[in-house]
Amino acid sequence: MFLVLAFGGVFVTFLYYNNFSPDNLLALLFGTITVMAFYRGCQAWQQDLNEYQSQMSDIRHTRDFKNLDRN
Numbered sequence: 001m002f003l004v005l006a007f008g009g010v011f012v013t014f015l016y017y018n019n020f021s022p023d024n025l026l027a028l029l030f031g032t033i034t035v036m037a038f039y040r041g042c043q044a045w046q047q048d049l050n051e052y053q054s055q056m057s058d059i060r061h062t063r064d065f066k067n068l069d070r071n
Contacts (some may be wrong), residue, residue, distance in 0.1 A: 008032070 012025060 012028070013017060015028075016022075
């Protein structure tokens with residue numbers, strides 16, 4: 001994570017000193033934050049989905065064994 005931040009800082013500094021407008025830097029920063037938030041949201045959603053599927057698998061497994069006990 002630190003490496004990504006360091007690279008981003010170097011990149012923004014390079015753009016600034018090569019007369020990249022501050023408005024465009026702000027737009028780039030906002031876009032980057034938006035993409036990072038979306039990526040983190042996707043990761044959290046995938047983790048929640050995996051946990052849900054694991055719980056459902058456990059429930060089905062337990063239910064199948066209960067049905068075997070009844071027979």
